[in-house]
Amino acid sequence: MSGLPLAERRLLLILSGSIAAYKALELVRLLRREGAQVKAVLTAGGAHFVTKEALAGLTGQRVHDDLWGAEAEIGHIRLARWPELVVVAPASADLLAKMAHGLADDLAATVLLATRAPVLVAPAMNPAMWEHPATQANMALLAARGVAAVGPGSGPMAEPESGPGRLAEPEEILAAVTAHLAPAEASPRASGATASGASGAAFSGASGATPLAGRRALVTAGPTHEPIDPVRYIANRSSGKQGYAIAAALATLGARVTLVSGPTALPDPAGVATIRIESAREMLAACEAALPADIAVMNAAVADWRVAREADQKLKKEPGAAAPTLTMTLNPDILATLSRHAQRPGLVVGFAAETEKVVEHAVEKRRRKGCDWIVANDVSGGVMGGDANTVHLVTAEGVEDWPELPKEHVAARLAARIAEALA
Numbered sequence: 001m002s003g004l005p006l007a008e009r010r011l012l013l014i015l016s017g018s019i020a021a022y023k024a025l026e027l028v029r030l031l032r033r034e035g036a037q038v039k040a041v042l043t044a045g046g047a048h049f050v051t052k053e054a055l056a057g058l059t060g061q062r063v064h065d066d067l068w069g070a071e072a073e074i075g076h077i078r079l080a081r082w083p084e085l086v087v088v089a090p091a092s093a094d095l096l097a098k099m100a101h102g103l104a105d106d107l108a109a110t111v112l113l114a115t116r117a118p119v120l121v122a123p124a125m126n127p128a129m130w131e132h133p134a135t136q137a138n139m140a141l142l143a144a145r146g147v148a149a150v151g152p153g154s155g156p157m158a159e160p161e162s163g164p165g166r167l168a169e170p171e172e173i174l175a176a177v178t179a180h181l182a183p184a185e186a187s188p189r190a191s192g193a194t195a196s197g198a199s200g201a202a203f204s205g206a207s208g209a210t211p212l213a214g215r216r217a218l219v220t221a222g223p224t225h226e227p228i229d230p231v232r233y234i235a236n237r238s239s240g241k242q243g244y245a246i247a248a249a250l251a252t253l254g255a256r257v258t259l260v261s262g263p264t265a266l267p268d269p270a271g272v273a274t275i276r277i278e279s280a281r282e283m284l285a286a287c288e289a290a291l292p293a294d295i296a297v298m299n300a301a302v303a304d305w306r307v308a309r310e311a312d313q314k315l316k317k318e319p320g321a322a323a324p325t326l327t328m329t330l331n332p333d334i335l336a337t338l339s340r341h342a343q344r345p346g347l348v349v350g351f352a353a354e355t356e357k358v359v360e361h362a363v364e365k366r367r368r369k370g371c372d373w374i375v376a377n378d379v380s381g382g383v384m385g386g387d388a389n390t391v392h393l394v395t396a397e398g399v400e401d402w403p404e405l406p407k408e409h410v411a412a413r414l415a416a417r418i419a420e421a422l423a
């Protein structure tokens with residue numbers, strides 16, 4: 001078996017409850033094909049979806065599922081000490097919460113608390129559960145402690161719902177496992193523990209590679225709110241989804257990411273330092289404070305204008321009086337400012353949401369703003385705030401037309417292009 005990539009490597013696979021647990025059986029097959037020794041722990045939830053017998057057959061070992069049964073006393077400690085890598089796939093929201101908070105109420109949670117081996121999680125759950133601030137906070141906590149993650153992917157789920165939460169494909173998990181177990185010089189292990197500060201938490205990507213390790217990225221996202229008086233403001237329909245996905249995708253590739261976000265309903269992306277601001281002027285100040293950076297991706301829908309004189313007190317509707325006239329003034333252009341900044345990031349990427357002549361306007365915008373790339377998209381159909389995007393990447397070399405893709409895929413593809421450009 002010595003020629004195999006994972007020959008004799010010791011992997012402990014923990015399966016928790018998810019309809020995607022059947023994919024873990026395929027993962028076991030792939031791991032064994034690569035030469036790995038695999039022991040499995042099945043939670044009570046996992047046992048609803050795969051049988052102990054199927055797992056025992058595929059691993060060629062007895063399956064562990066009981067904290068209190070025979071050989072339990074030191075069994076869980078021995079099990080925790082045995083592996084070189086613990087893989088939790090599928091990792092349910094419940095098990096991730098237990099890991100984040102150090103619970104040890106079943107064999108899986110106890111082994112995860114007792115092990116000193118690195119841990120790779122492959123989350124799988126309903127999109128609403130994945131996006132819930134509790135799950136995102138748990139993931140951020142785990143990332144900060146050096147737990148790596150692969151996925152989840154986005155797309156149709158078993159339920160009549162679509163979104164992030166799909167278990168990564170067995171081949172992706174295998175690639176992440178291989179990258180984690182490969183010799184350091186061949187593939188650096190993604191780990192929040194190796195980066196400095198909470199914002200340095202890095203998730204390993206689907207491939208497990210971290211080509212942006214050591215790079216700093218600044219991303220803007222969402223709308224800005226421009227105050228009229230203490231209770232009113234001018235805003236736009238930006239959801240922030242695309243920018244958040246880009247911040248997460250860059251972090252997945254190992255970058256230390258600062259996300260400067262206008263007001264959105266989205267949770268802070270895991271492993272990303274998120275700074276919340278309201279107005280364009282606050283966004284510019286936060287961006288300048290985040291320099292130096294290697295990469296800047298300016299995705300925010302910054303208001304072009306603000307009210308020239310913000311009222312100190314709430315404007316009163318006096319009976320019989322005419323409606324007030326708002327005089328507007330130009331906001332700073334953050335993208336143009338950073339593109340000509342003394343500390344200009346090496347690669348500056350702007351966005352252009354256009355309703356007509358999309359590419360033509362983007363080419364002109366790239367020149368005018370002084371950025372390196374423009375990601376242009378057609379918003380003529382009122383698609384702002386949706387889950388998919390059809391974009392054109394405008395660079396000095398020309399224009400690439402990308403197909404319609406979920407925003408997470410646009411983000412992953414853009415992050416990969418950025419990594420390629422900086423390589």
Ligand code: C5P
Pocket residue numbers: 220280298299300301302303304331332333334335336349350351352353365
């Ligand atoms: O000029 P326009 O708003 O169409 O340009 C869009 C691009 O410029 C986006 O990348 C956006 O984030 C950025 N922008 C900016 N500051 C502004 C206006 C736009 O950074 N005040």
